[in-house]
Amino acid sequence: MSNTILNRVAIAICLATLVACASIDPPTSLATQAHESVQRAKEMGAEQSAPLALREANQYLDQAELAIQQQEYKKAYPLLEKSLINSDLAISRSQAKKSQQAALQIEENLEALKNQAFKNNKADSDTDE
Amino acid sequence: MRNIIALILTAQIAFLGACASTPEESSEIRSLKQEIESIDSLEMSESEKQYAPIAVEEAREAVDKLNKMAKADADKAEYEHQLYLTKKKIEIAKEMVKMEKAEEIIANSELRRKDVLLSAGQQQLKAERQQLKEERQQVKTLKDQAAQMMDRAKELQQQVQNLKTEKTERGLVLTLESVLFETGSATVQSGSVRTLQQVAKFLNEYPDRDILIEGFTDDRGEEKYNQQLSQQRAQEVKRVLTRNDVKASRVQTEGYGESYPVANNSTPAGRQQNRRVEIVIATSNHEDIENRTTMRK
Numbered sequence: 001m002s003n004t005i006l007n008r009v010a011i012a013i014c015l016a017t018l019v020a021c022a023s024i025d026p027p028t029s030l031a032t033q034a035h036e037s038v039q040r041a042k043e044m045g046a047e048q049s050a051p052l053a054l055r056e057a058n059q060y061l062d063q064a065e066l067a068i069q070q071q072e073y074k075k076a077y078p079l080l081e082k083s084l085i086n087s088d089l090a091i092s093r094s095q096a097k098k099s100q101q102a103a104l105q106i107e108e109n110l111e112a113l114k115n116q117a118f119k120n121n122k123a124d125s126d127t128d129e
Numbered sequence: 130m131r132n133i134i135a136l137i138l139t140a141q142i143a144f145l146g147a148c149a150s151t152p153e154e155s156s157e158i159r160s161l162k163q164e165i166e167s168i169d170s171l172e173m174s175e176s177e178k179q180y181a182p183i184a185v186e187e188a189r190e191a192v193d194k195l196n197k198m199a200k201a202d203a204d205k206a207e208y209e210h211q212l213y214l215t216k217k218k219i220e221i222a223k224e225m226v227k228m229e230k231a232e233e234i235i236a237n238s239e240l241r242r243k244d245v246l247l248s249a250g251q252q253q254l255k256a257e258r259q260q261l262k263e264e265r266q267q268v269k270t271l272k273d274q275a276a277q278m279m280d281r282a283k284e285l286q287q288q289v290q291n292l293k294t295e296k297t298e299r300g301l302v303l304t305l306e307s308v309l310f311e312t313g314s315a316t317v318q319s320g321s322v323r324t325l326q327q328v329a330k331f332l333n334e335y336p337d338r339d340i341l342i343e344g345f346t347d348d349r350g351e352e353k354y355n356q357q358l359s360q361q362r363a364q365e366v367k368r369v370l371t372r373n374d375v376k377a378s379r380v381q382t383e384g385y386g387e388s389y390p391v392a393n394n395s396t397p398a399g400r401q402q403n404r405r406v407e408i409v410i411a412t413s414n415h416e417d418i419e420n421r422t423t424m425r426k
Binding site: 093100 | 210213214217218220221225228230231234238242245246248252253256
């Protein structure tokens with residue numbers, strides 16, 4: 001190949017690299033979101049109700065922070081997305097568990113009420129003679 | 130020259146084979162696509178999806194994006210990332226469905242609680258109505274029995290002499306006139322035994338009714354004597370009845386002497402009326418006869 005072609009190729013590669021580097025911003029807002037989401041999950045009791053999802057959220061967040069420190073922003077984005085989706089899952093799992101427990105309590109109360117109400121009826125009819 | 134061309138052609142084919150999209154997908158892509166198919170239904174029934182439409186929609190969009198990526202032969206890393214997110218979104222949708230199902234139970238609880246109380250109340254009402262019906266039936270039966278006994282008593286009155294029948298608060302009262310006894314005596318006259326036998330037969334038509342025999346005299350003679358005589362006469366009547374198969378345990382006797390006259394003692398007719406024995410028959414089975422001394426008369 002001639003020098004001119006080689007030069008053009010070299011320039012093209014450099015430009016491409018520059019463009020590639022310049023288009024990735026540090027994911028600061030996404031990182032903040034991910035932090036807040038993990039916090040919210042903890043507040044909703046995810047440590048008891050959804051420990052696995054919470055742990056994954058934290059692990060991905062840690063990995064993302066490491067990547068950001070090393071300015072590997074392209075790597076950081078998907079890690080943050082993974083962290084976020086896991087804290088979302090932790091939150092909805094915690095909410096679901098809470099509601100399910102409340103519903104269970106209600107079912108038990110209803111059952112007890114049934115027993116009481118119909119037992120009273122039976123008792124009345126038995127004692128009348 | 131031909132060798133060089135052949136070499137170039139081989140290289141080109143190899144090159145093409147490496148870069149271009151081949152109809153044969155790699156096994157990794159294929160298994161990922163199979164996963165997509167299984168999650169296409171989002172792993173829940175149509176009715177369940179209704180509970181959390183927003184979360185379900187997000188999961189569905191993620192699946193669609195995944196399918197598009199598969200068709201466009203996207204970058205493997207991006208593909209796997211999208212698959213990861215999609216699976217998680219399906220999990221989230223499932224949790225939301227669980228939550229909403231539970232919330233529905235909570236929301237319905239008040240209604241169901243009222244329903245239970247209503248049912249129990251209705252059941253009780255029904256039982257009470259039934260009981261009332263039975264009680265009314267019992268009352269009717271007793272009334273019918275009392276009426277029937279009254280009719281029989283009237284028949285008896287027709288059949289025998291010296292007997293009067295009357296329905297009172299205390300029960301059915303058979304009044305035996307004093308001709309039953311010889312004057313001043315507590316022995317039943319032979320002619321009147323037949324009457325008492327008829328009475329005994331009548332009484333045994335109602336074997337569970339209690340009987341009270343009360344003796345009375347007129348005011349002629351000593352009060353203490355009359356008291357004793359009336360008592361003896363009542364007991365004598367009992368003896369005759371029990372000899373005629375009336376159960377003794379049913380029968381009680383009382384003597385009231387000169388007390389409770391039913392007519393004026395100043396005339397012979399009146400005195401005759403006062404000399405009597407009354408047989409009180411209880412209005413229903415196993416019920417006690419009220420003592421006349423405690424009653425207003």
